[in-house]
Amino acid sequence: MPTNKTPLLRVEDLHTWFYLRAGVLKAVDGVTLEVGEREAVGLVGESGCGKSMTAFSIMGLVPEPGKITGGSITFGDQCISKLADEEMAKIRGQDISMIFQDPMTYLNPVFSIERQVTEAIRLHQTITKQSAAQKAVDLLKSTGIPEPEKVVKYYPHQLSGGMRQRVLIAMAIACNPSLIIADEPTTALDVTVQAQILRLIRHMKDELKTSLLLITHDLGIVAHMCDRVYVMYAGRIVESGDVWQIFKHARHPYTRGLLECTLSIDEFKKEIRTIDGVVPNLIHPPSGCRFRTRCTFATEECSKEQPVLEQVEEEHYVACFHPQGSE
Amino acid sequence: MSMTTLLEVVDLKKHFPVRTGLLSELKGKVVHAVDGISFKLETGETLGLVGESGCGKTTALQVMCRLLEPTSGSVYFDGTNVFELDDKGLRDLRREMKLVFQDPYASLNPRRTIGNTLCRQFTIRGISHTKARQEAVELLETVGLLPAEDFFDRHPHELSGGQRQRVAVARALGFRPKLIFADEPVSALDMSVRGQILSLMKTLQESNRLTYVFVTHDLGVVRSICTKIAVMYLGKIVEFANVDDLFSHPQHPYTKAIISSTPIPDPDSRDREQLILTGEVPSPIDLPLGCRFSARCPFKQNDCLIKEPELLEIKKNHLAACYHPLN
Numbered sequence: 001m002p003t004n005k006t007p008l009l010r011v012e013d014l015h016t017w018f019y020l021r022a023g024v025l026k027a028v029d030g031v032t033l034e035v036g037e038r039e040a041v042g043l044v045g046e047s048g049c050g051k052s053m054t055a056f057s058i059m060g061l062v063p064e065p066g067k068i069t070g071g072s073i074t075f076g077d078q079c080i081s082k083l084a085d086e087e088m089a090k091i092r093g094q095d096i097s098m099i100f101q102d103p104m105t106y107l108n109p110v111f112s113i114e115r116q117v118t119e120a121i122r123l124h125q126t127i128t129k130q131s132a133a134q135k136a137v138d139l140l141k142s143t144g145i146p147e148p149e150k151v152v153k154y155y156p157h158q159l160s161g162g163m164r165q166r167v168l169i170a171m172a173i174a175c176n177p178s179l180i181i182a183d184e185p186t187t188a189l190d191v192t193v194q195a196q197i198l199r200l201i202r203h204m205k206d207e208l209k210t211s212l213l214l215i216t217h218d219l220g221i222v223a224h225m226c227d228r229v230y231v232m233y234a235g236r237i238v239e240s241g242d243v244w245q246i247f248k249h250a251r252h253p254y255t256r257g258l259l260e261c262t263l264s265i266d267e268f269k270k271e272i273r274t275i276d277g278v279v280p281n282l283i284h285p286p287s288g289c290r291f292r293t294r295c296t297f298a299t300e301e302c303s304k305e306q307p308v309l310e311q312v313e314e315e316h317y318v319a320c321f322h323p324q325g326s327e
Numbered sequence: 328m329s330m331t332t333l334l335e336v337v338d339l340k341k342h343f344p345v346r347t348g349l350l351s352e353l354k355g356k357v358v359h360a361v362d363g364i365s366f367k368l369e370t371g372e373t374l375g376l377v378g379e380s381g382c383g384k385t386t387a388l389q390v391m392c393r394l395l396e397p398t399s400g401s402v403y404f405d406g407t408n409v410f411e412l413d414d415k416g417l418r419d420l421r422r423e424m425k426l427v428f429q430d431p432y433a434s435l436n437p438r439r440t441i442g443n444t445l446c447r448q449f450t451i452r453g454i455s456h457t458k459a460r461q462e463a464v465e466l467l468e469t470v471g472l473l474p475a476e477d478f479f480d481r482h483p484h485e486l487s488g489g490q491r492q493r494v495a496v497a498r499a500l501g502f503r504p505k506l507i508f509a510d511e512p513v514s515a516l517d518m519s520v521r522g523q524i525l526s527l528m529k530t531l532q533e534s535n536r537l538t539y540v541f542v543t544h545d546l547g548v549v550r551s552i553c554t555k556i557a558v559m560y561l562g563k564i565v566e567f568a569n570v571d572d573l574f575s576h577p578q579h580p581y582t583k584a585i586i587s588s589t590p591i592p593d594p595d596s597r598d599r600e601q602l603i604l605t606g607e608v609p610s611p612i613d614l615p616l617g618c619r620f621s622a623r624c625p626f627k628q629n630d631c632l633i634k635e636p637e638l639l640e641i642k643k644n645h646l647a648a649c650y651h652p653l654n
Contacts, residue, residue: 046517160607190379191544192604195588199603217518220590224597243594259592261522263547265574266591272529272551274522278487 006077007034008211009058009096009179014071014081016050016057023283027053027066029235032309035179040205040212042226042243044219044258048279050235051215055181057081058213059098060088075179094124097172099201101184103164107156113140113167114152120171139170143200162193166200173204180205183215198225219262223247228315231255234280234290237309241316251312251323254291289321297322332403333506333538334368334391339400341383341390345612359611360386362562363400365638368555370505373532373539375553375570377546377585379608383562384542388508391540392424393417404506425499429511431491435483441467441494442479448501466497470527489520496527503535510542525552546589550574558582561611561619564638568645578647578654581620618650626651 016028028050035041045051056062058073060080073081080091092098100106108116117136118129127135133152140148143166156164165185172180182201186194202225205212214225222229222243229246231239231254239252250256260273277294280286289307292298301321309317341361345353360383368374376384389395391402393409402409404424412420428434435444442463449459460479467475470493483491492512499507512528513521529552531537543549549556549570556573558566558581566579577583580602587601604623615621617632624631630650638648 046519162607190608191546191585191588192379193607195601195603196605198590218590219518219592223592223594224590247592247594258519261519262592263522263525263545263551264591264593265546265550265586265589266593266596267550268571269551272522272526274526275519276523278489278520279517 007036008039008076009033009035009213010074011054011058012072012074014054014057014073015069016053016062016066017069018066020065020283025283026235026285027282028057029282029285030071031232031235031237032071033230033237033240035211035213037178038205038209038211039228040202040214040226042222042229043213043215043232044217044222044229045232046217046279048282049232050282051232052183054232055098055183055213055215058181059092059096060085061092090124093120093177094175095177096179096181097175097177099165099168099172099180099182099185102188103161103168104156106168107164109156111155112152113154113156113159117152117167117171117174120174124175135174136170139174140167142173143167143170143204144196145170161189162197165189165197169197169200169204173208173210176208177210179211179213181213181215184217185214186221187216187218201225219247219258220264231258234285235282236290237317237319238291239316239318239320240309241313245313245316249313249316249325251316251318251325252291252320253295253297253322253324256324257294289319297324331370332367333370333405334540335366335403336391337365337401337403339364339387339390339402340398341386341395342398353612356612359383359562359614361390361397362611362614364557364559364562364564366557366564366567368538368540370538371532371536372555373541373553375549375556376540376542376559377544377549377556378559379544379585381608381611382559383611384559385510387559388510388540388542392426392508393420422502423505425501425504425507427492427495427499427507427509427512430515431488431495432483432515434495435491437483440480440482441472441486444494445498445501448498462501463497466500467494469500469531470494470497472497487520488516489523492516492524493527496524496531500531500535504537506538506540508540508542511544512541513548514543514545521548528552546586558585561608561614563619563648564646565620565649566647567638568647572642572645576642576645576654578641578645578652579620579649580624580626580651580653582647583653618648626653 011033014028014031018025031054043051057068072079114136118132121132121135136152137148145151145166186197226243228242230237233254239255257275275294286293288303288305292302307319307321309319312318340363342357342359345356378384390397445463445466446459449462464475467478472478472493513524553570556570557564560581566582584602584604606623618636621627621631636648636650638646641647641652
């Protein structure tokens with residue numbers, strides 16, 4: 001598994017802060033994660049926990065007024081967090097590509113699908129327009145779009161949500177990247193289409209031998225797709241481990257709480273469990289452990305010091321002074 | 328629980344004419360948003376109206392509480408046909424039948440204080456301000472927004488999503504209604520907060536003998552709160568059953584598909600058999616001749632293409648509209 005080999009992607013102690021008028025919003029505040037070769041890694045958390053900002057930081061796409069203020073991002077043997085924009089542009093789309101939540105926002109409504117897909121190809125490869133156009137058709141076909149010769153001439157508004165997401169996937173795999181980052185790729189889709197897209201992403205990952213960093217709030221999707229999981233809360237990783245460890249033997253109270261309050265179709269829960277309270281404000285986060293304000297096990301120690309990730313089992317790390325379930 | 332029918336819907340239809348240019352091929356066509364739905368609901372039950380986007384579930388809800396006028400059909404609430412009521416009758420009905428919307432950011436007026444929002448339904452019906460205030464404070468206490476006096480003077484922007492949705496629920500409880508329609512009441516909320524709202528609604532149901540109609544696309548939510556489910560596809564109910572029967576023995580292939588497409592938050596379920604549909608929901612403008620699901624159905628046979636199947640009792644209290652139920 002990952003740690004004994006050199007990982008494909010290593011994010012170390014990443015800090016991405018936003019300088020707002022109201023103060024400094026610490027969206028990502030010390031995130032360390034790794035994605036191994038051909039591994040599928042999940043990054044889960046609730047909205048506002050910084051999971052998307054982690055992805056944007058890796059892609060070098062942190063929006064204003066945000067800035068990477070600390071830490072490093074290593075891809076292969078290259079440190080990419082301090083690359084110049086034009087250097088990063090070569091990697092983006094070529095070696096690392098991204099699939100976004102809402103395909104309509106990332107497809108340009110005034111250009112045909114053909115133009116947008118061939119652009120993605122020709123940006124990184126020197127091939128003629130004709131062969132790029134042919135490749136676009138092949139790519140669309142490989143993502144399961146029916147009648148790709150016809151669809152390439154369409155504009156985004158003529159396609160359904162599922163089809164648009166397939167186009168985005170086609171663009172993401174156009175240059176055989178070694179890492180695909182998928183940020184909530186199916187959240188905007190209906191459940192039957194979601195199942196199709198998840199199956200497609202998994203198939204593409206195996207076919208192209210790429211790694212996958214899947215960002216989602218849906219624990220069901222993580223359980224279904226990922227080898228390893230990072231759980232994020234208020235800008236920090238609180239627990240990581242392989243998917244079985246996380247789902248069967250979670251140790252952090254937050255992870256355990258999330259799993260308990262997830263509503264599964266698999267079982268009827270007489271009592272709906274919840275995590276009390278709300279996600280803290282990231283401009284003035286609570287001192288010490290950020291989950292302590294909602295944690296039933298919090299003690300004085302938790303407010304004094306910030307817990308760091310510590311190994312509890314092979315590959316299983318928890319940032320908590322009172323890890324649960326240690327029988 | 329006595330078995331009194333509170334809500335009865337009989338062959339309800341709502342068609343929208345397609346607004347288009349003079350020469351368009353769609354001229355004169357209609358969208359069959361709700362195309363003949365019928366069901367009965369007893370006091371104290373919770374019906375989940377589920378289906379993918381565009382299946383007509385929200386339209387159905389809006390017609391049932393007469394926010395939209397139907398094309399044809401009737402809705403009986405406590406024995407009265409909702410569509411035959413005059414303005415006065417409708418105003419009285421609105422006390423007994425309330426609504427909770429999906430987005431608590433949009434459903435609360437940002438300029439009014441929470442107290443003002445809650446008092447309004449009382450004051451416009453001629454109740455004194457002092458009495459209205461008393462009622463409003465009581466409502467805030469019922470939904471757990473404590474101290475109520477504190478919340479009374481706040482504005483929506485000072486509240487979190489979960490708190491806002493509590494306000495929306497509080498508003499719906501004024502005048503002690505019998506029936507509450509809830510349109511995706513938790514889908515805008517984070518999963519840790521979702522449970523709080525659902526368990527609140529469940530508790531309120533028990534203490535006030537409320538009946539709910541929940542419109543949702545989330546089968547996990549349905550499983551945890553509903554007693555009956557109606558699965559809609561392209562404007563029609565394709566299956567109607569008790570929640571346990573529906574999840575354990577879905578009869579309609581579409582129901583089976585949405586259940587098996589929903590990811591289960593347990594890595595053990597990875598290799599479960601899945602029925603993944605091809606294609607997406609077709610347009611509700613030009614419906615196929617026979618069964619409207621036939622275009623995506625993996626089990627279709629010739630008879631499915633000729634005449635539309637009716638919603639019939641396949642087992643006791645289990646209805647499905649399919650010629651070849653799965654059993």
